[in-house]
Amino acid sequence: MNNLNNHTAIITGASKGIGKSIAFKLAENGADLILLSRTKSLLKVVKNQILDKFNVKVSYHIADTGDFKSINKLFSEITANNERVDILVNNAGVTKDNILARMSEEDWDSVINTNLKGYFNCCKAVIKQMMKQKFGRIINISSIIGLNGNSGQINYAASKSGIIGLTKSLSKEVGSRNITVNAIAPGFIQTEMTDKLSQKDKDSFLKSIALKRFGKSEDIANLVSFLASDKAAYITGQIIKIDGGIN
Numbered sequence: 001m002n003n004l005n006n007h008t009a010i011i012t013g014a015s016k017g018i019g020k021s022i023a024f025k026l027a028e029n030g031a032d033l034i035l036l037s038r039t040k041s042l043l044k045v046v047k048n049q050i051l052d053k054f055n056v057k058v059s060y061h062i063a064d065t066g067d068f069k070s071i072n073k074l075f076s077e078i079t080a081n082n083e084r085v086d087i088l089v090n091n092a093g094v095t096k097d098n099i100l101a102r103m104s105e106e107d108w109d110s111v112i113n114t115n116l117k118g119y120f121n122c123c124k125a126v127i128k129q130m131m132k133q134k135f136g137r138i139i140n141i142s143s144i145i146g147l148n149g150n151s152g153q154i155n156y157a158a159s160k161s162g163i164i165g166l167t168k169s170l171s172k173e174v175g176s177r178n179i180t181v182n183a184i185a186p187g188f189i190q191t192e193m194t195d196k197l198s199q200k201d202k203d204s205f206l207k208s209i210a211l212k213r214f215g216k217s218e219d220i221a222n223l224v225s226f227l228a229s230d231k232a233a234y235i236t237g238q239i240i241k242i243d244g245g246i247n
């Protein structure tokens with residue numbers, strides 16, 4: 001158990017998949033939650049499911065993390081009256097896969113916009129409050145693809161590598177304010193994002209995994225909870241793989 005009582009966490013992309021599991025895990029450990037995503041109906045369900053199980057505060061907002069102005073406005077409202085934000089989990093992400101020869105400019109731009117600029121937008125919108133508090137935990141969900149690359153995913157790989165550079169650099173900027181910034185690089189985790197891959201691709205991924213099975217979103221949530229806790233106070237600027245041992 002990681003004690004996150006009296007901590008408030010913003011989680012992006014919390015309506016399903018990994019983000020939803022992170023929301024449940026942080027609530028289980030006592031954190032109050034502010035959930036962001038694009039789909040109101042799903043966020044409402046997540047909020048109610050969490051309130052049924054845990055004694056924490058939960059609110060949600062419809063947001064496009066790639067939209068600088070609206071993220072800035074939303075975070076200003078959240079931190080009005082000096083409200084604390086202790087934890088930011090940047091998780092919202094998309095894929096639009098194709099080989100370079102067939103990739104459109106739109107598919108490049110939209111993946112970079114959500115997956116990389118979206119993380120910049122949320123970090124920028126929260127950092128002044130965390131600096132004022134002299135406390136913060138930023139956890140960025142990258143991907144093993146950002147480390148290894150993957151045919152058919154140059155846009156996704158570039159965005160996920162970009163997150164690694166962002167994480168390492170920001171950790172150096174804000175460490176003196178007691179703010180840690182780390183990234184998690186998941187391997188193949190069973191969610192809607194990976195459900196849409198072909199069986200052929202799934203089989204070929206599986207062969208490269210030492211544990212011979214895909215991961216669960218809870219595997220990622222457990223590490224997020226640890227990195228957000230006091231137990232991880234001396235860990236910053238790290239990229240931690242959770243991939244079942246991909247060679």
Ligand SMILES: NC(=O)c1ccc[n+]([C@@H]2O[C@H](COP(=O)([O-])OP(=O)(O)OC[C@H]3O[C@@H](n4cnc5c(N)ncnc54)[C@H](O)[C@@H]3O)[C@@H](O)[C@H]2O)c1
Nearest residue numbers: 013015017018037064065091092093143186188189191193
């Ligand atoms: N599933 C995997 O195997 C895997 C592996 C490595 C990394 N990741 C990363 O983990 C994160 C979560 O992936 P997942 O598998 O749970 O995906 P998912 O498709 O199940 O969920 C993605 C979430 O992000 C939200 N989202 C997408 N674009 C958004 C935007 N512009 N603004 C706000 N919210 C937005 C969606 O509404 C949804 O809540 C992503 O960053 C993904 O790249 C996933």
